[in-house]
Amino acid sequence: MSGSSRLERRYRALLRVLPGWYRAEREEEMVGLFLADRDDELDLEHSWPGWGEAGATAVLALRVRLGARRPAGGLVRLVGMTGLLAQLVMVGQVWAAVARSGVPPQAWWADVPVVVAFAALVAGHRAVGRAAGAVTGVLAVLPWAHAVLSGAPWWFTAVFALPVWVTAAAVVAGFHAEAPRPGPRWWAAAVAGVAAGAVVSLVGAVAVWLSWLTFLWAWVVAAALVAVLRPWRAAPRPAAPDPA
Structure with a gap:
């Protein structure tokens, strides 16, 4: 985490709405998808997750927590x-x-x-x-x-x-x-x-x-x-x- 960008840390903070067991399995994959093609230094230091990404993550968190066997x-x-x-x-x-x-x-x-x-x-x-x-x-x-x-x-x-x-x-x-x-x-x-x-x-x-x-x-x-x-x-x- 010490070498991560601010944008990556913000994405990881966003993913905290997901259950811990789900993050343990999917966090790295999801962060990689979020950061794909975002290699501009200014973008990595000053950008925030988009509203669409935040909304989709919130919906996913609700769906996972209210799953068929939960x-x-x-x-x-x-x-x-x-x-x-x-x-x-x-x-x-x-x-x-x-x-x-x-x-x-x-x-x-x-x-x-x-x-x-x-x-x-x-x-x-x-x-x-x-x-x-x-x-x-x-x-x-x-x-x-x-x-x-x-x-x-x-x-x-x-x-x-x-x-x-x-x-x-x-x-x-x-x-x-x-x-x-x-x-x-x-x-x-x-x-x-x-x-x-x-x-x-x-x-x-x-x-x-x-x-x-x-x-x-x-x-x-x-x-x-x-x-x-x-x-x-x-x-x-x-x-x-x-x-x-």
Whole structure:
């Protein structure tokens, strides 16, 4: 290191975002690729890693840490799927209330990306699932932003939006191209969750229109179904990568 250039030291500092075991195997190779064709003395002493290189390294670090066989990756994917499942329970609640009252929800279209994200991930279409999951997070920003701009109590909206944002982030980060496909037991969890939400809504045991009780019920049902079915145990091995 004593004879290395400042640019090389900066690249090595950038690579510290990667796990130690990965750096031990690949650091020298990566530094060599970064420095290829950069032999100008001024460049070597005064340049910094580019934004594209920094971004690509950060994405690689996230993907490695959330790999198919890494505990952190399994946990993040479980959070993402459980969050989508809870939102499906709420979909069942809302549409059962619509069937009972005949009054359509104001933003029914917001349910579509939730269904698409869940179905796509379980079907093995990770790129589609990630895109739809990201849309759910973006849509949750809209009512929060409206509350902020209108002077309404934004924290109340944030309580409902935060789990959606966490779910969206977990889906986008966890289901990269090398991630394993969620197990088929998630289909059973989805059917049971939607049915539970619909039944409770139809019998009037839970107020549906964005009440605290409705929100809590959806997450409790999702957590219970995951605890009972343990769908991660039926997850198949990683398939061939599709476009991320």
